[in-house]
Amino acid sequence: MVIKVKNLVKRYGDLIALDHLSLEVKEGEIFGLLGPNGSGKTTAINCILSLLKYDKGTIEVYGRQMSPDAYDIKRRIGIIMQNVAVFDELTVYENIDYFCGLYVRDKKRRKQLVDEAIEFVGIKDFVKFYPKKLSGGLLRRLNIACGIAHKPDLIILDEPTVAVDPQSRNNILEGIKRLNSEGATILYTSHYMEEVEEICTRIAIMDKGKIIASGTKEELKGMINSGERLTVELFKTDSSIIDGVLNLPNIVSAEFDGNLLIVRSIKGKNNLLKLLDYLKSRDIDVGKVYSEPPTLNDVFLEITGKELRD
Amino acid sequence: MQVFKAFFKIIVKNLGQILIYIVVFLSVTVALTKLNNTADYTGFTETKVNIAFINNDEDSWLVEGLRNQLLKHTNIISVDDDTRKLQDALFFREVEYIVRIPHGFAEKFLNKEDVTIEKTTIPNSSREIYIDMLINKYLNTAKAYISYSDGLSGETILSQIEKDLAQETKVSMAFPTDNITLIEQRAFFFNYLAYALFAVLILGVSSVMMVFGKPDLKRRNLCSPLRQREMNFQLIIGNVSFAVITWLLLSITGFFLFGSYMLSLNGLLFMLNSLLFTFAALSISFLIGNVVKTQNAMHAVTNVVALGTSFISGVFVPQDLLSESVLRIGSFTPTYWYVVNNNTIANLVNFSTEKLVSIFGNMLIMSGFTAAIISITLVITKQRRTSN
Ligand SMILES: Nc1ncnc2c1ncn2[C@@H]1O[C@H](COP(=O)(O)OP(=O)(O)OP(=O)(O)O)[C@@H](O)[C@H]1O
Ligand SMILES: [Mg+2]
Numbered sequence: 001m002v003i004k005v006k007n008l009v010k011r012y013g014d015l016i017a018l019d020h021l022s023l024e025v026k027e028g029e030i031f032g033l034l035g036p037n038g039s040g041k042t043t044a045i046n047c048i049l050s051l052l053k054y055d056k057g058t059i060e061v062y063g064r065q066m067s068p069d070a071y072d073i074k075r076r077i078g079i080i081m082q083n084v085a086v087f088d089e090l091t092v093y094e095n096i097d098y099f100c101g102l103y104v105r106d107k108k109r110r111k112q113l114v115d116e117a118i119e120f121v122g123i124k125d126f127v128k129f130y131p132k133k134l135s136g137g138l139l140r141r142l143n144i145a146c147g148i149a150h151k152p153d154l155i156i157l158d159e160p161t162v163a164v165d166p167q168s169r170n171n172i173l174e175g176i177k178r179l180n181s182e183g184a185t186i187l188y189t190s191h192y193m194e195e196v197e198e199i200c201t202r203i204a205i206m207d208k209g210k211i212i213a214s215g216t217k218e219e220l221k222g223m224i225n226s227g228e229r230l231t232v233e234l235f236k237t238d239s240s241i242i243d244g245v246l247n248l249p250n251i252v253s254a255e256f257d258g259n260l261l262i263v264r265s266i267k268g269k270n271n272l273l274k275l276l277d278y279l280k281s282r283d284i285d286v287g288k289v290y291s292e293p294p295t296l297n298d299v300f301l302e303i304t305g306k307e308l309r310d
Numbered sequence: 311m312q313v314f315k316a317f318f319k320i321i322v323k324n325l326g327q328i329l330i331y332i333v334v335f336l337s338v339t340v341a342l343t344k345l346n347n348t349a350d351y352t353g354f355t356e357t358k359v360n361i362a363f364i365n366n367d368e369d370s371w372l373v374e375g376l377r378n379q380l381l382k383h384t385n386i387i388s389v390d391d392d393t394r395k396l397q398d399a400l401f402f403r404e405v406e407y408i409v410r411i412p413h414g415f416a417e418k419f420l421n422k423e424d425v426t427i428e429k430t431t432i433p434n435s436s437r438e439i440y441i442d443m444l445i446n447k448y449l450n451t452a453k454a455y456i457s458y459s460d461g462l463s464g465e466t467i468l469s470q471i472e473k474d475l476a477q478e479t480k481v482s483m484a485f486p487t488d489n490i491t492l493i494e495q496r497a498f499f500f501n502y503l504a505y506a507l508f509a510v511l512i513l514g515v516s517s518v519m520m521v522f523g524k525p526d527l528k529r530r531n532l533c534s535p536l537r538q539r540e541m542n543f544q545l546i547i548g549n550v551s552f553a554v555i556t557w558l559l560l561s562i563t564g565f566f567l568f569g570s571y572m573l574s575l576n577g578l579l580f581m582l583n584s585l586l587f588t589f590a591a592l593s594i595s596f597l598i599g600n601v602v603k604t605q606n607a608m609h610a611v612t613n614v615v616a617l618g619t620s621f622i623s624g625v626f627v628p629q630d631l632l633s634e635s636v637l638r639i640g641s642f643t644p645t646y647w648y649v650v651n652n653n654t655i656a657n658l659v660n661f662s663t664e665k666l667v668s669i670f671g672n673m674l675i676m677s678g679f680t681a682a683i684i685s686i687t688l689v690i691t692k693q694r695r696t697s698n
Contacts, residue, residue: 046529049529049532049533051529051532051533068532068538069537069538071535071537072535074533074534074535075535077533079530079533081526081529081530083526084526085524085526085527085529085530086527087316087319087320087521087527088521089316089319089320089323089324089521090316090319090320094316094319098312098315098316099530099534101312102312102531102534102535102536103534103535146530
């Protein structure tokens with residue numbers, strides 16, 4: 001077990017930021033911590049890294065109690081925080097060299113590592129730039145390079161893609177997968193469910209300082225009652241159609257979005273087939289048809305009664 | 311030494327602002343000392359006064375001798391013996407002194423009768439006395455030779471007088487070593503150093519400490535395996551090196567301005583005093599760097615602290631001119647004790663134990679400030695670290 005958090009409680013005055021939070025991150029996985037803004041992701045990370053004192057609970061990293069002076073454990077960790085943390089007074093190269101140098105003293109080895117990190121995030125053309133001169137996306141990449149140059153065994157990334165252009169976002173997500181395939185264990189937090197679904201092998205969903213569900217994405221979707229989301233293109237929209245569809249088994253809701261009929265179902269067999277049969281029986285012409293499995297948003301919605309994204 | 315290296319890279323990035331203070335300091339002190347040096351307090355050079363010499367007597371060796379004697383120390387301008395023209399010449403300062411030898415002067419003088427030379431001068435001319443002296447000296451010497459060496463020829467007497475008067479008096483200044491201006495310049499240089507040094511240290515130290523104190527960067531550093539103690543150690547080494555380099559840079563200017571004086575006991579005391587002040591200023595800068603959070607606050611604090619302490623401690627205005635209450639407030643800053651010492655050291659001629667004890671006592675007070683402020687800073691930073 002790489003990270004083992006048990007019953008972590010953190011209070012900010014009256015606010016309970018972490019409420020008996022428990023989670024386990026296994027060697028070699030990409031673990032996603034998914035939660036809306038203010039759910040306590042950053043607080044959890046800060047506690048795991050011993051940057052914050054907490055009120056209750058235990059945190060073990062690589063089998064040992066984590067503490068501010070657990071330097072041997074810190075040596076194996078690379079962090080990329082939510083806010084970009086680099087020196088404005090140092091160039092791109094100097095920044096990466098500085099942070100790498102906190103872990104690796106040997107100069108020759110360090111130069112090699114720094115060059116690799118620059119290559120990895122693709123900022124070779126900007127090594128002499130000062131951070132202030134970089135675009136938001138490049139700055140994020142620099143931030144990542146500073147965290148991974150020393151080739152850590154465990155990489156913790158706190159919302160590394162916030163406010164990033166699509167190109168840099170893909171670059172970052174691909175990079176995380178690559179680091180993982182090269183052997184690093186990854187703890188990744190985000191409030192974008194698509195990202196988490198795309199790259200994470202296991203996911204914990206957080207809300208109000210608590211883990212409300214965890215498992216692989218299939219396991220998570222299996223936990224809920226929601227079935228697929230069906231979308232059918234119609235050439236005639238008639239409110240009687242809605243009434244008829246709602247009478248079908250396993251259908252929870254039906255509504256029009258323009259000439260699209262959107263239907264939510266609960267788990268069951270042949271939901272799509274029954275819908276199409278009904279439309280055919282009423283002689284309604286049908287265009288394109290989609291069936292989408294439930295998303296993590298559906299999971300979140302069903303458990304908390306609110307949308308993951310506001 | 312990652313942190314140490316980063317320290318100086320940050321300094322270099324902020325060098326622009328720091329250099330302003332250094333350049334202003336250098337220009338002001340160099341200009342002041344150079345300008346004052348051109349005033350001739352430092353040496354004695356004889357200036358020649360313009361005079362008119364009118365002889366109403368017949369030509370004689372005695373009068374000719376006087377004329378020659380005056381020529382050595384004055385410029386004799388020829389002016390027509392006409393009252394109007396002579397008055398004009400005096401008015402327009404073409405001449406400052408008119409010597410008139412009355413008719414029958416030489417004969418009467420040689421017969422040992424009482425005679426006087428007529429003189430006309432500009433009112434209140436300080437040089438008048440000088441010319442009077444020259445004339446009296448000549449006539450008195452001549453009188454002596456004429457009275458006591460009967461039968462000597464005029465030529466012999468003249469050459470004798472000339473020899474006697476040629477023995478010029480050496481002029482020496484009343485102050486045993488240096489003159490007042492130089493003393494003031496040295497004191498001013500080291501007093502003003504307090505302001506420049508303080509400003510540079512606050513700017514440099516706090517701009518670095520502010521960077522390392524940024525929460526995000528601080529967290530990232532805390533996550534690294536670099537021990538807290540090692541990190542602080544490197545920062546302190548950086549701060550001390552920066553302070554010492556600044557001190558060297560500024561005080562070395564003193565060598566250019568005052569030369570070998572800086573190697574005298576006074577010079578060394580000045581250096582020691584400013585070094586101890588540097589550490590006091592560094593500790594205050596370190597405290598400020600740990601408290602200040604923004605660039606604007608940093609500049610405001612630099613002005614208030616560096617300028618404020620300098621004012622109330624007598625850096626710009628001599629302490630003698632400050633009111634007692636101001637000085638009492640000033641004495642709560644190390645700058646005050648530093649300035650007191652500078653003024654004492656500048657005027658120090660004999661190194662009496664009493665004086666030295668007071669100087670070293672003040673140095674001890676400055677060091678006390680340093681120790682106290684470092685302790686306060688440590689308490690504050692420790693409290694911060696444990697308060698979340
Ligand atoms: N220093 C603090 N003092 C008081 N409350 C805080 C502090 N830091 C965070 N909080 C509160 O704790 C809760 C959790 O915050 P946290 O930053 O961990 O959330 P998050 O999941 O990281 O959110 P985001 O997606 O916005 O980063 C929030 O309600 C926040 O307002
Ligand atoms: Mg956060």
